Amino acid sequence: MKRELLERVLHSVIPRSQILEHARNGPKSASRSEKRMHSGTTVLAFRYADGVLFAADRKTSDSYLGIIDVDSYKIHQLSNLSIIGCAGSVGDIQFVVKAMEQVAEGFWGQFGYPLSILGQANHLANILRDFSFYVWPLEVHALIGGLSLKGEFEIYEVWGDGGKRKGDYITIGSGTDYAQTVLKANKGPIRDKKLNLKNSIDLALKAIYRAGESDNGTSDLRIATPTIAVVTKNGFEEIDTRIIEKAARVLIERERQ
């Protein structure tokens, strides 16, 4: 009984993976990964009527107990037709985003065609796989999405070990379980691409709100306004913060009642 209680308490503050690691290996001395800044994060992406939507909270954590910043951007434009959103170690994310921006720009510049979304996901998977054999592998979990050369909107999830998958709606980061539940409840409209931009923003905010309620690594909607960006046939567009704030206020008001 005591053990169950202890585990329950532990689960509420430390992600499950940490507990398992602790159980397997025992307590470890402060390593590089513990000292680094992490974006515990909830980053999500799904397809809607006009394209793909990416949303992310704004918190950067120091290990799992400190907060460095609640004004971070976790969604980055790679090219005019693609976005990347990352969870993991801040330094590694910055390295990966820079490398991906250079590749996307370089391909376009050299060959005159945009690099496909699958091509970008494969390239990132290759980078992460190469680094997975290093002493300190890159701690990055990423979402890449945008308009493919076939005229379809695609989203790929890329893991730190170089694995990848394609999906209609994907969530990454420590708030995955909570946000994914919200998206899963709306999988029908997402798959059928029935959501318009307004509905999509509301859905994304609700998912981040749920994650912020329960996850230590995700910023609360009442404290920090999430970042939302879309890629449509017209290209990349970051949604105006005032629109997101307005939608967030409505959501918070509704949740209070």
Place this chain on the structure above:
Amino acid sequence: MAKRSRRFMDLGLIQDFAVKKLETEQRLSRVFIAFINNPMARYVVVGGDVTPCKFGNNNFSCVIAGRSLADLAYGQDLFREISSHVAATFSEEDLHSTVILDFFRTALRWEMEDMRVPQGYALEVMIADKMGHLIRIDFSGEIEIDDLGDDKDIILSGAYDENFKKRLLVDLKKAPKKINEEALEIFGKYLEKKYKLKNVCFIA
């Protein structure tokens, strides 16, 4: 004195290079790829001693003609190397005409300028892409790009023998205006017989 001998050495290298280029040109004197740009039909006529090879995907179509099977095999190897490299690094969707152009140009130029190899690869490449460009890469890596919307009726690559080229251009003007299997076969046989070519084929 040292300067002088260096100058003679350089001149020797340039002479060797010119001879290598000329020899490859001569080997390709009666090998050609012609793009027939009719309002009714667009197709490619390839002539030479060996059957050309054709590659492509949703983004482009590419024809490689060579003097011998060995030359053609090098072109095929090069294409496979490029496509597998691009597919492994990015994806198959990212294999564009400009990617092929870039790799082929570099490889053929490298082979031509590598003076440790006495003979160049006798290859001609023609690429048509979905953007309406027709790209020609010659054996030395030189490129020419035409717009398919232009008024040019015939776009010719190879055929470095001037007399052969003149007569061929006159004959290619008589090429069938529509893609008709019988008419093309008759025209192909006519070219084979007249110019003593072992292989003339058509690619739509």
